[in-house]
Amino acid sequence: MKLGINLLCLGGHIDESTLPHLERIAECGYDHVEVPVMHGTPDHFEWLGKRLADLGLGRAQTSIIPDPDANPLSADPDNRKRGRAHLDWIQDCAEALGSETIGGPFHAPIGYFTGIGPTNDEIARGAEAHHAMAERAARNGYRLALEPLNRFETYFLNTMEQATTYAKAVDHPAFGIMYDTFHANIEEQDQGAAIAALGDKMHVLHISENDRGIPGRGQIDFAAVFAVVKQQGFDGPVVLEAFGAGVPELAAATRVWRPLFPDFDTLFTESHDFIRNAWAAA
Numbered sequence: 001m002k003l004g005i006n007l008l009c010l011g012g013h014i015d016e017s018t019l020p021h022l023e024r025i026a027e028c029g030y031d032h033v034e035v036p037v038m039h040g041t042p043d044h045f046e047w048l049g050k051r052l053a054d055l056g057l058g059r060a061q062t063s064i065i066p067d068p069d070a071n072p073l074s075a076d077p078d079n080r081k082r083g084r085a086h087l088d089w090i091q092d093c094a095e096a097l098g099s100e101t102i103g104g105p106f107h108a109p110i111g112y113f114t115g116i117g118p119t120n121d122e123i124a125r126g127a128e129a130h131h132a133m134a135e136r137a138a139r140n141g142y143r144l145a146l147e148p149l150n151r152f153e154t155y156f157l158n159t160m161e162q163a164t165t166y167a168k169a170v171d172h173p174a175f176g177i178m179y180d181t182f183h184a185n186i187e188e189q190d191q192g193a194a195i196a197a198l199g200d201k202m203h204v205l206h207i208s209e210n211d212r213g214i215p216g217r218g219q220i221d222f223a224a225v226f227a228v229v230k231q232q233g234f235d236g237p238v239v240l241e242a243f244g245a246g247v248p249e250l251a252a253a254t255r256v257w258r259p260l261f262p263d264f265d266t267l268f269t270e271s272h273d274f275i276r277n278a279w280a281a282a
Contacts, residue, residue: 002031004239013132030056042096048096062092063103073122103145103178108156127169134172145178145203145229150186160194167201176203192228208241213260216274226282240271
C-alpha cells in the first residue's frame, strides 16, 4: 500500500505558500501526494514536481471537467472539441508533474445535470475520449483512475456497476477507476460487494469519511473496506481525501461550507496513523 493525501484540503492550486504543509506531510510519513490540477501551466507543475521529489514524495493528480462548454461528452462538436483539448491539457500537466496516476471526475462537469441519466451516445463519446487518454498514458508510463461521484454531484457515473461497464467500453489496460468511500457510502448498498465487483479495475482507493473529515471519526467501516481491498490483492495508491471550507472551486459542488477538521496537523497525523494501523490490521 502506498499512502497518499489529496491536496484539495489545502486549496485548489498548490504553490509556494503550501510548501510548509508539504514538508509536514513528508515528515508524517506519507508516500505521495495527489495534486489538484484545475488551472495553471505545465511549467508550474514541472516546478512543483521537482519540489515534491526533493521532499521524497511521489506525485499523482486529480482533475475535473470545469464547465459544460468544455465537455467531452457533449453532442455539440465545438463543446466536445474544447473538452478534448482540456483532457489534453490535463495530460500535459500530468507529464510535467511526473504523475503516476490521473484521478478524479474528468468525465462530466461537477454539478451539471441533464435531467436524465447518461445516454448511450454520451457513453460512446466519453469512452472514445478516455481510450485516447489511456493510449497516451500507456505510452508515457502512468495510469488513469476515473472517479464516479454521487448522484448529487453528477449524473454520468455513480455506481461501481456503472463504472465497471464503462471501463469495459473504454477497453484499455491503462484505464481504471478511482473508488471513493464517501461517494460509495451514498450510492452502494454494500461497499465490500462493490469493491469486489470492481476487481482489478480499481486503480486508486480514496479514503474519505462520510462527512469528508478525518477518517475514523465517522460512520464508514474502514476495517471492512480494507479487508475486501486486500482480499482483491490491491496494493496500490490509498489516498486520504478530506475537505475544508477553503476550496471555492469545489464548494458549490461539494457543499462543504464549514471546517471538517480542527487544523492541518491533526488531519495529517491522525489520518496517517489511522489508515496505516487499519490497513495493517485488516
